[in-house]
Structure formats: C-alpha cells, structure tokens
Amino acid sequence: MRYEVSTVIDAPVELIWRLTADIEDWPAFLPTMQRVTRLDAGELRVGSTARVKQPGQFGAVWTVTRLDPAREFTWETRRPGLRLTGRHLLEPAGAGTRMTLVLDVTGRAAGVASALLGGMMRASLRRESEGFARRATTTV
Structure with a gap:
C-alpha cells in the first residue's frame, strides 16, 4: 500500500532540506516523533541508521537507502511481515517548495496492516507535512 501527501511550503528548498536532513531535531516539531537517535556519526548518507520512537509504536531502526541532497531522502525499516x-x-514550487511525503508498506502483512492502520498512516503523513510547514515559517 502507498500513502502520499504533498504540500507547497512557503520556504526555499534549501531550508526544507536542512529541516529534512536534521532527523534528530524532528521530535522538536513533528508530533509523530518522540525520539530520533542517530546510530552513526557525520552527515546523513546512504547507509546511515537511526532508532526512531513514535507514539504508540515500538522503536525501530531506519536505514537511509537513497539520498539526493535537496531532492530526496528515503529510508526503510522492517517489522515482522512488513x-x-x-x-x-x-522540488521548487515558485518561491517555495513542494514537499511530498510517501510511505510504502509492503510484505505479506501489508494488507492487514493497511486495513488496521491505514487511517493512522495517512493522518501521520498530514501531521508531518504540517509540522515541516510550521517549522519552516519559524526558522530564519
């Protein structure tokens, strides 16, 4: 299953990228994140890992699988059957940035997980998008 939300944020791509790449700061402005702890040092890169704790969920280790600065940040985690x-x-959108957040859920348990948690996943993406937009307007 695929969940996706796209919004235009009134801030330049460079600023949105800085907010995106600073994953340990996400809990300060994303209500969907309780803790994000990098498990390696240095700049975020393919292969970087972080332990993520989200409300109502067990902690999970996420691994960066694709990184194209100012364009794309992709990471993944596995759970039993998922x-x-x-x-x-x-991407630039006039003077602002179009941010698209995507969550792909695959594996043998994807159908069940989507049926039980699909609404929560959609709501989480919306809340994250709103959090990035709010943070961008308060960051100079």
Whole structure:
C-alpha cells in the first residue's frame, strides 16, 4: 500500500532540506516523533541508521537507502511481515517548495496492516507535512 501527501511550503528548498536532513531535531516539531537517535556519526548518507520512537509504536531502526541532497531522502525499516519505506521528496514550487511525503508498506502483512492502520498512516503523513510547514515559517 502507498500513502502520499504533498504540500507547497512557503520556504526555499534549501531550508526544507536542512529541516529534512536534521532527523534528530524532528521530535522538536513533528508530533509523530518522540525520539530520533542517530546510530552513526557525520552527515546523513546512504547507509546511515537511526532508532526512531513514535507514539504508540515500538522503536525501530531506519536505514537511509537513497539520498539526493535537496531532492530526496528515503529510508526503510522492517517489522515482522512488513517493510516500511518513507520518502521525502522536494522540488521548487515558485518561491517555495513542494514537499511530498510517501510511505510504502509492503510484505505479506501489508494488507492487514493497511486495513488496521491505514487511517493512522495517512493522518501521520498530514501531521508531518504540517509540522515541516510550521517549522519552516519559524526558522530564519
């Protein structure tokens, strides 16, 4: 199953990219994140890992699988019977940025997970999109 939300944020791509790449700061402005702890040092790169704790969920280790600065950040985690792939896609939209957040849920348990949690997943993507937009307007 694929969940996707796209919004135009009144901020330049460079700013939205900085917010996106600073994953350890996400809990400060994303209500969908309680803790994000990098498990490696240095700049975010393909292969980087982080332990993510979200409300109502067990912690999970996410691994960066694709990184194209100022354009795309993709990472994934696995749960029994599931693979979750999260994507942050950025593109210029006039003076602002179109941010598209995608969550792909695959694996033998994807149908059941989507039936039980699909609404929550859609709502989480909307809340994350809103969080990035709010943070961008308060960051100079």
